Amino acid sequence: MAISQRLHTKLVQKLILTPSLQQAIKLLPMSTLELSELLTQEMVENPMLEEVPTEELQPAETSPEKQEEKAPDNEKTDTWDDQDYEYFFGEYLDDGYRSRIPTEVKELPPIENTLSTVASLSDHLLWQLSMQSDDPLIRDIGEAIVGNLDGDGQLVATVEELAAMGPWPTDDVERALALVQTFDPIGVAARDLQECLLLQLRHLGAGGAPADKIQMAETIIAEHMRLLQNHQIPELARKMGMSIDELKPHVETIRHLDPKPGSRYNPSQSQYVTPDVYVVKAEDQYVVLLNEDGLPQLRISPVYRRLMDKTVAENTDETRAYVKDKFRSALWLIKSVEQRQKTIHKVSTSIIAFQRDFLDHGIEYLRPLVLRDVANDIGMHESTVSRVVTNKYMHTPQGVFELKYFFHSGIASSYGGAVSSVTIKQRIRKIIEQEDPQRPLSDSKIVAILQREGLDLARRTIAKYREELKIPT
16 A cells, blocks of 8 residues: 655635734723723834824814825835735825714713712721820720721720730720720721610710610610511510500611611722713714723824835835834724724614613613624624623713613513513512511512513512512512
8 A cells, every 4th residue: 555645725715813803803892991001002012003193183184295295106115015005004094094983972971070088987986086085095995996897887806805906904995995986976886786776875865865765775675686686576575565566666766776887988999980982962862972082093103104115225124024014013903993993883873772762761761682683783793792892881861881781681571572671670679669668578479560560570580680689588
């Protein structure tokens, strides 16, 4: 058996992701801030890229001298496929090029929000400590107490542990703790929930509240805290030797106390986002504007373009080869960014067309929407739409929302059409807010209410939505 090597020609069709296509796909899921960082880094690495100077951002009429400078000269230009690049990237080769995204409104909505610093709980307490005591020992112990409070204002260290930090006498620690517990907000530095509520009740008593009412509430908290936490009102009334109607005012007094007094000074950290898209209303139509603030406007450097000129003796073949490579990379980057912006504009325009009622009237009118609907509307693939809506935020008249927020499954309604799952969650929240606290609605009763409104849901669906809304059963 003879083995021989032969050459064969074969025509095959393959789907290949070219480097330029990979770059365009990579840019799509980036946020505006991430894209700005990437473009800044590219300008550092590629000398052919430069940012359009601020004074040139407003396009001016091209003078005859500039027209002559830009006019191609067959005797002076290089012959390295210039015709192809002029055809595909003609507008990008203009020294005064800047991104041109279609828009009807020239000004973005004004930014009226201002940042401010809010005093933390520890700052608030330390200020009061400095005003209430001039004893260095009490101040040192008080600072240790404040430093061992959690976000809700509860003391997480025992008196013995605090005494060992100094070391300080236990009596002095107790004295400093009693002082801190008189600070605003009342109830701070308590060692458990019972002590926190009792501190607030004593403050109410000192403020002129009826003594018998305060004493009854203190008895409930000190002796029957578990029954109160479990909402066992009939059993609590029996233990107190009172009727439910007689007990109700005392329970209401306790209900108005704050179990987490320190939380108001330690709000959850706000997450600031920069909207990538603005939706503004121009007359009777909503218009999409892309946020390009802070996004470098790139162009091809005319200085480095001249390095490709063969007529200049200083331009060696090695120099021209290097510049040509950077030139191709720069052109593809500019074109990819332009294509990204146009794609985001198309997707956003399609979303607001589908969600017009939401923009006009609010969350109750949010309609079901899936990626396929937008993809079919703009003639693109679902994966492209998915990349576009990733890490992007839209500023609308109803607030700032992630683009993914507008995509939800729908639930069929007996009155025709479908209702968004977000709208149903909002309806469930309102039903629960309006229920009688003494007789809360079960999931089955909520199902019956929604069925009367034409929405047929299973009880387990209500339970799932409750969990997502963080509403207890």
